[in-house]
Amino acid sequence: MAALKNATVGGFAPVSGHSQGGLIAKVAAVFRTAGAKVMKFYEEERTRLILQGLTDSQLKDIGLSRSDITAVSHGVFDGKR
Secondary structure (H helix, E strand, O other), X not given: OXXXXXXXXOOEOOOXXXXXXXXXXXXXXXXXXXXXXXXXXXXXXXXXXXXXXXXXXXXXXXXXXXHHHHHHHOOOOOOOO
């Protein structure tokens, strides 16, 4: 087990006081968080573009107006005016 504590990854020793697994987990968490934010942005943008492509009559049919589009795309529309 002593050999694993002193192991290097790609020729680099782990940062003092940090395990390799902990550092990798933190980096993975950063990428997961960033990926989730990017996906949320694209989903909101896609929703906004689709709703903007509808006519005023079509928006009215589904209970929306042009001024509701941003709130709907951000998921904060409460249906009240």
